[in-house]
Amino acid sequence: MKKFLAVLLTGAAVAGVLGGCAGKGGADDKVIKVAASATPHAEILEQAKPALEEKGYQLEVTIFDDYVQPNEVVESGDFDANYFQHIPYLDSFNAEKGTHLVNAGGIHYEPFGIYPGTKSSLGDVAEGDSIAVPNDTTNEARALLLLQDNGLITLKDGAGLEATVNDIVENTYNLEIVELEAAQVPRVVDEVAFVVLNGNYALEAGYSVAKDALAYESSDSEAAKTYVNVIAVKEGSEGADKIKALVEVLKSDAIKSYITENYDGAVIPFA
Incomplete structure (x- = not known):
């Protein structure tokens, strides 16, 4: 999921969105109203409309530019x-705001990848090489887990998604892990052997995730399972027929193919 920047909609836009949602029951049982971020979420939802129409549902997608109101309008x-x-943000929001939102189905994840710096193959790693990783808690842990998955380091048991460089117990090549603010990592590609980036920063740096990543998080990795982007609903609604239909379509082969063909590996369908 994109970095959480609270960019508020204008008052007029908010009034238009909320004012258009009055009235429930009856025909509304066949209307599915979904609040979404523009990319890739709303784009993926647009692709789901025809299949949902075949199931008798009308999908209405409203784009929000912040990461608070989409949860508030579902809660209301x-x-x-x-x-x-993703789920960690959902859980954090519930705890902070007292909302009652739940995961109705995981749809995609945006993988971390290892990218070339001064070296173009992980097979070329050598004693004392440096690797740049993001320094914030969540992203650093994902980066370190990816390095571990590719045999470059070993973390202590249980470090998981709270891992830091202090949890490295084996470092065969005596690699130097260079910790930088996430946006700064792409800027040191000429100074380090490899860099570890999430999808959006990789794209901004001009990398093709599909073509340039030397390795990336697999769909069955701990990080992918944790940071999968989900359809969130108010608790008790996850069993509603229209929510089941929405999730079923979004997890269909047709939508998976759309994601695979259009996002250059920066967005990957969740198994």
Whole structure:
């Protein structure tokens, strides 16, 4: 999921969105109102409309530019679901705001990858090489787990998604892990052997995730399972027929193919 920047919608836009949601019951049972981020979430939802129409549902997608209101409008019942966030953010939001939102289905994840710096193959790693990683807690842990998955380091048991460089117990090549603010990592590609980036920073740096990543998080990795972007609904609504239909379509082979063909590996369908 994209970095959480709270960019508020204008008052007029908010009024238009919320004002258009009045009235429930009856025909609304066949209307699915979803709040979403523009990319890739709303784009993926647009692809789901024809299949949902075949099932008798009308999908209405409203784009939000912040990461607070999509949860608030689902909590209030003005929207049926949202699609923009991963589970750790959902859990944090519930704890902080006292909301009652739950995961109705995981749809995609945006993988971390190892990219070339001064070296173009992990097979060329040598004693004392340096690797740049993001320094914030969540992203650093994902980077270190990816390095471990590719045999470059070993972390202590149980470090998981809270791992830091202090949890490295084996470092065969005596690699120097260079910790930088995430946005700075792409800027040191000429100074380190490899860099570890999440999808959006890789794209901004001009990397093709599919073509340039030397390795990236697999769909069955701990990070992918944890940071999968989900359809979130108010607790108790996850069993509703229209929510089941929405998730079923979004997890269909047709939508998986769309994601695979259009996002250059920066977005990957969740198994």
